[in-house]
Amino acid sequence: MSNAGYVITGWALTGGVFLAYWLRIQQRIRRAERLERDP
Amino acid sequence: MTLLKPAISRALGWVTLVALVVLALFGLWGAPPDSVQGDAQRLMYLHVPAAWIAYLAFGVTAISSALWLWPRTRSEVYDRVAGASAELGVIFTVLTLVLGSLWGRPVWGVWWAWDARLVTTAVLLFLYLGYLALRSVPASPDARAKRCAIAALIAFVDVPIVHFSVTWWRTLHQQATVFDPELKANIHGVMALTLWFGVLAFTLLYVYLLDRRYRLAVLEDDLDERELEHAIAERVAGAGTSVRMSRGDDADKVVADVTP
Amino acid sequence: MNLVQEAALVAGKDLRIEARSRVTLQQVVPFGLVVLLLFAFALDPDRGILRRVAPGLFWVTVLLGALLAVSRSFAVEAENGASDALRLSGLDPAGVFLGKAAALAVELAVLETVLAVGVVVLFDVGIASIGPLVLATLAATVGIAATGTLYGVLASGLRVRETLVPMLLLPVVSPVLLGATRAWEAAIDGVPGDAWPWVGLLSIFAVLYVAVGMLAFGPLLEEA
Numbered sequence: 001m002s003n004a005g006y007v008i009t010g011w012a013l014t015g016g017v018f019l020a021y022w023l024r025i026q027q028r029i030r031r032a033e034r035l036e037r038d039p
Numbered sequence: 040m041t042l043l044k045p046a047i048s049r050a051l052g053w054v055t056l057v058a059l060v061v062l063a064l065f066g067l068w069g070a071p072p073d074s075v076q077g078d079a080q081r082l083m084y085l086h087v088p089a090a091w092i093a094y095l096a097f098g099v100t101a102i103s104s105a106l107w108l109w110p111r112t113r114s115e116v117y118d119r120v121a122g123a124s125a126e127l128g129v130i131f132t133v134l135t136l137v138l139g140s141l142w143g144r145p146v147w148g149v150w151w152a153w154d155a156r157l158v159t160t161a162v163l164l165f166l167y168l169g170y171l172a173l174r175s176v177p178a179s180p181d182a183r184a185k186r187c188a189i190a191a192l193i194a195f196v197d198v199p200i201v202h203f204s205v206t207w208w209r210t211l212h213q214q215a216t217v218f219d220p221e222l223k224a225n226i227h228g229v230m231a232l233t234l235w236f237g238v239l240a241f242t243l244l245y246v247y248l249l250d251r252r253y254r255l256a257v258l259e260d261d262l263d264e265r266e267l268e269h270a271i272a273e274r275v276a277g278a279g280t281s282v283r284m285s286r287g288d289d290a291d292k293v294v295a296d297v298t299p
Numbered sequence: 300m301n302l303v304q305e306a307a308l309v310a311g312k313d314l315r316i317e318a319r320s321r322v323t324l325q326q327v328v329p330f331g332l333v334v335l336l337l338f339a340f341a342l343d344p345d346r347g348i349l350r351r352v353a354p355g356l357f358w359v360t361v362l363l364g365a366l367l368a369v370s371r372s373f374a375v376e377a378e379n380g381a382s383d384a385l386r387l388s389g390l391d392p393a394g395v396f397l398g399k400a401a402a403l404a405v406e407l408a409v410l411e412t413v414l415a416v417g418v419v420v421l422f423d424v425g426i427a428s429i430g431p432l433v434l435a436t437l438a439a440t441v442g443i444a445a446t447g448t449l450y451g452v453l454a455s456g457l458r459v460r461e462t463l464v465p466m467l468l469l470p471v472v473s474p475v476l477l478g479a480t481r482a483w484e485a486a487i488d489g490v491p492g493d494a495w496p497w498v499g500l501l502s503i504f505a506v507l508y509v510a511v512g513m514l515a516f517g518p519l520l521e522e523a
Contacts, residue, residue, distance in 0.1 A: 003079045003145045010082045010141040011067065014089075014134060015059075018244065021130060025251050032258035039265065108518075165470035172466060176457050182522045186453055189515045190467065193449065196507060197471045204474040204500055208481065 040257055042120070042250045051247045058240035065233040073230075079145040080230075086138040088237035089131050090160060092245050096128030097163060099249075100170070101195035104188035118184035119260070121191060123252035125170050127245060132164045155206040162201050166194040180260065302394045309390070309398025314405060316375050323368060323406040331364045331414050335421060349422040354483035357418050358476050362443070364410050365403075366465050369447040372403050373455040382455065382523050392517030396448060400512060404444035411436060427489030431498055435482035438501035442475045445508040452516055455523045475504055 041048060066084035073080035103121035106112045139157055140150045151157070174187050300308070317323055338356045342348050349356070376382040385395060418424050426432060450468045454460035478497040485493035 003077050006141045006145045007067070007078050007081045010085060010138050011063065013137065013141075014085050015063075017130065017134060018248075022248065022251070025248070025255055029251065029255050029258060032255065032262055035262055036258065162470050162473055165466070169463075169467040169470060172459075172463060173453075176459060176463070178457075185518060185522055189519060190453060193446075193508075193511060193515070194471060196511065197474070200474045200500070200504055200507075204477045207496075207500075208477055211481075 041254045043246075048247065048250050051243065051250070055240065055243040055247045058236070058243055062233070062237050062240045065229070065236065070229045070233045076146045079142060082138055082142040084233050084237045086135060086142055087234060088241040089135040089138060090156070091238055092241045093128055093131035093135050093160065093163065095242070096124045096131060096245060097167070097195070097198070099124040100128065100191050104191035104195075107184055107188045108192070115180065115184070115260075118180070118188065119253055119256040120249070121187065122171075122174055123249050123256055125167055125174070125191070126252060127248055129164065129167045129171060131241075131245070132160060132167060135160055136164065153209060155202070155209045158205045158209070159198070159202045162205075163198065166197065170194065180264075300390075300394075302391060302397065305390050305394030306397035306401060309395050310401040310405075311398075313372065313375070313399060313402035317402070317406060322371050323409065327364050327367045327371070327406070328410055328413050330367060331360050331410055332417055334360045334363060335414065335417050339421060350424055353418050353422040353424045354480045354487065355476075356422075357414055357483065358439070358479050360414055361407065361411055362469065362472065362476060364414075365407055365443050365447055366468065368403055368406050368410070369451045369464060369468070370461060372399060372448065373451040373460075376455065376523075382520070386520055386523075392520050393513035395520070396452075396512045396516035397509075399451075400441075400444045400448040400509070403448055404440050407440050407444060411440065424487060426487055428486045428491040428494070430486075431482055431491045431494035432486035435479055435486070435494060435498045435501055438498060438505050439475050439479040439482075441505035442501060442508055443472055445505065445512045446472055449508065449512045449515060449519075452519045452523060475501060478504070 043051065062084065066081050070081070070084070072078045100121045103117040103124065107114070107117040107121065136157070139160075143152055144150050170187060170190055173190050174183065176183070178186070335356065338360075339349060342352070376385060419426070447468060450464050450471075454464050454467070457463060478501045482494040482497040482501070485491060485497070
């Protein structure tokens with residue numbers, strides 16, 4: 001892999017991890033809010 | 040319910056996003072490639088900030104834990120912040136290590152170096168994972184909070200000892216500066232600016248995610264508590280029998296003895 | 300009763316249980332020896348490798364044995380509501396901590412002595428300077444005993460304690476492994492000067508975690 005390959009992988013991974021984590025948190029929050037309204 | 044007011048949280052989210060995009064622009068394009076490392080050095084703009092935030096998150100967990108333990112400041116807020124910060128800490132720590140590998144491979148030809156800082160970060164990861172494992176053990180909120188808070192502080196006082204002993208160890212073997220990002224790269228001008236901007240962007244990201252994770256913790260704890268009350272109420276309403284709590288480590292303790 | 304007397308009481312109890320049940324002697328020590336043997340199977344006994352890595356292997360084995368000893372130390376409290384009795388006894392928790400840690404340290408010392416003989420015999424290790432070696436081992440043992448007792452009480456009463464204690468304890472005692480191994484290497488190579496700084500580090504660790512243990516044992520015992 002060229003230098004650029006490592007760089008792109010690193011940045012993409014970082015972005016992907018945070019995006020996935022954030023989405024998951026948002027999803028769990030919405031689910032919990034919904035359950036709190038109508039259990 | 041949240042650490043930040045909803046409007047502020049939303050605004051922070053947007054600001055963070057913008058900051059990360061700007062960081063990417065500078066990191067991937069605006070900053071020049073390093074004279075020695077070439078483009079691979081661009082990973083430093085993520086690796087170093089991630090490491091800083093990993094340690095910041097650990098510090099927040101420790102301080103929060105201490106505040107919870109201190110009777111005059113005890114509040115479930117601190118327990119939840121400690122837990123949320125630890126989870127974020129794991130993410131940043133893993134990222135630090137992975138980015139370190141991705142950076143080390145093209146520049147030094149190795150996926151891993153027994154450099155003092157990397158090793159200490161690896162130990163930090165395991166300390167975090169231990170904390171999270173402890174946190175996931177079902178227990179009453181107070182019991183869990185107390186155990187986790189003490190565990191966090193035990194781990195926290197260990198980190199400087201680990202750091203010192205590992206640094207010393209690697210210095211004796213004269214390999215301390217192999218992986219040193221600040222020494223090997225001539226950082227000046229745009230590169231220094233980008234690095235500091237990276238620290239800023241990651242800090243904003245950390246605060247924003249902490250607030251969101253905290254909100255989630257409040258909601259899920261509330262749900263757990265309601266489920267528990269519900270389950271107890273149902274069992275008690277059944278024909279008079281001894282009620283046993285069905286969750287966590289208080290199982291096997293008789294809660295109520297209802298005779299018909 | 301003052302703190303030392305309370306600690307002696309608790310240590311005496313634990314050691315008496317050990318004397319009668321002989322779990323450390325008949326299970327933990329052989330376990331340690333087996334691990335040393337397995338290291339020889341895993342590495343090459345004929346090329347001086349074992350001799351070079353002997354200090355590290357010794358201390359890793361001690362740590363693994365310590366995991367078993369810690370587990371045992373709190374298993375004896377789990378039986379017959381003994382931990383409730385301990386809580387209600389009116390003994391100062393710091394004294395209980397010191398007592399249990401002391402008993403654990405004694406058991407570890409027995410383990411270490413046998414393993415040291417094993418290492419000298421099986422791995423062909425000669426020890427040049429015994430002084431720093433003994434002091435390093437002492438300090439390391441106190442550190443391991445203190446942290447082991449601390450995590451033992453933290454996890455006691457939890458159903459996952461058998462898998463939890465190892466993953467909590469080992470990262471925290473990694474500096475002890477580091478320091479003790481380096482001290483032993485220096486002692487074996489006959490460069491005692493190199494060992495003393497590590498003895499210092501091990502002592503600081505030991506003092507720190509004895510203090511932490513004395514403070515935290517009480518609150519943790521309440522939740523056990």
